[in-house]
Amino acid sequence: AQRVTQPEKLLSVFKGAPVELKCNYSYSGSPELFWYVQYSRQRLQLLLRHISRESIKGFTADLNKGETSFHLKKPFAQEEDSAMYYCALKGNKLVFGAGTILRVKS
Amino acid sequence: EAGVAQSPRYKIIEKRQSVAFWCNPISGHATLYWYQQILGQGPKLLIQFQNNGVVDDSQLPKDRFSAERLKGVDSTLKIQPAKLEDSAVYLCASSRNDGRQKFSGNTIYFGEGSWLTVV
Numbered sequence: 001a002q003r004v005t006q007p008e009k010l011l012s013v014f015k016g017a018p019v020e021l022k023c024n025y026s027y028s029g030s031p032e033l034f035w036y037v038q039y040s041r042q043r044l045q046l047l048l049r050h051i052s053r054e055s056i057k058g059f060t061a062d063l064n065k066g067e068t069s070f071h072l073k074k075p076f077a078q079e080e081d082s083a084m085y086y087c088a089l090k091g092n093k094l095v096f097g098a099g100t101i102l103r104v105k106s
Numbered sequence: 107e108a109g110v111a112q113s114p115r116y117k118i119i120e121k122r123q124s125v126a127f128w129c130n131p132i133s134g135h136a137t138l139y140w141y142q143q144i145l146g147q148g149p150k151l152l153i154q155f156q157n158n159g160v161v162d163d164s165q166l167p168k169d170r171f172s173a174e175r176l177k178g179v180d181s182t183l184k185i186q187p188a189k190l191e192d193s194a195v196y197l198c199a200s201s202r203n204d205g206r207q208k209f210s211g212n213t214i215y216f217g218e219g220s221w222l223t224v225v
Contacts, residue, residue, distance in 0.1 A: 004148070043109070044149070044197065044216040086148050093162055094139070094214060096148030 002027050004089050004097035012103045013077050021072040021100050023061075023087030032090040033063055033070040039083045047072075047085070057081070077104045108132065110217035112198050118223045124186035127220045131179070131200030137161075139214065140173055140183050141197040149197055155181065188224045195219040 003026040013019055025031060035047040048056045050063040050070060061072045070087060082104045087097040111130040119125050131138050136157050141149035152171065153163040157178040166173065170189070175181040185192055197219045203212040 006148075043218045046213050088148075093151050093154065095151070098146070098148045 002089050002091045002093070002095045004087050004095055006085075006087055006097035006100050008100045009098070010101045010103065012105060014105050015079055016076050019072075019074045019077045019081070019102065019104075021085050021087075021102065023070045023072065023097060025068050025070065025087070025089045027068075027089055027091045029091055031063075033061070034088040034090065034094075035059070035061055035070075035072050036086040036088055036096070037083050038086070044086070077102075079104045079106055110198055110200055110215055112196075112217035112220050114220060115218065116221045116223075118225060119188055121190055121224050122187040124184065125188060125222060126182050126184045127196050127198075127222075129181045129183070129198030129217060131181070131198070132215055135200035135202050135215075136178070137201045137203045137212075138175055138181050139197075139199040139201075140181070141199065141216075143195045143197055143219070145194070152183070185222075188222075190224050193222055193224045195221050 005024045007022055033050040036044050037047040038044045048054055048061060059072055059074045061070050063070050082102055084099050084101050086099045089095050110132055113128050117125055138155045140152045142152050143149040152166045153173045154161040155175040158175050171185055173183045198217045199214045201212040201214045
C-alpha cells in the first residue's frame, strides 16, 4: 500500500527563517516523490520532484530511502511562500498527503 | 499551452440529486485523472484513464459515481444520487504519459477544480 504522511497541518515561521516541511512515505517499491503547491486562489501545481534534484524558488527536497522521508526545505522563507504544500508519492498511482499550510509572517 | 479546463466551477445541489462535471485535458495528454478533495484532506484519486480506457478506478464509489472518457479526450464525472459526504472539490488532471514509459517522470497538470456542495 502507498501512504504519505505530513505530520504538520500548519507551519508558521517568520520571514527570513528556515523552513522544513516534513513528509514521510510508505511504499514497498521504488517511489517517485513530488512536492505540489497551491497558492491562494490558484490551481495545484508541481513544485519539484526528487528525480530532478533541482531547486525551485529556493526550495529543495532530498529523498532519504532509509528514513522514508522527503522533507521540503528552504533556508530563508519569503512571504510569497505562504501556501498549502502537498507531498505526493507515485507508485502505481499518485497519492497525496493531507497537506501542510505554510504561513510566513513579516 | 492551454491548461486543464473544468466546468462548472461551483455547484450546489440537494442530496439525492445528480450532478455532472466536465473536463477538457491539455491537448495531446493521454492520461486523465479525477481526484476528490474533501476539506482538510489531500486529493484522493477516483479514476485514471489512459486514452479512453480505465487504468484505475479502485477508489471510485461505483454505486453512485461514474466517469467516462469517450474518444480519449474530454471526460465527464457523474454523481447520482449525491450524498452530503460528496461535498468536495473535484479536480481533473492530465499528463502526457502514454503508458509506455516504465518510469513516467511526467508532470501532472491540474485544473482549477469543481466545487460541489451537497445540502
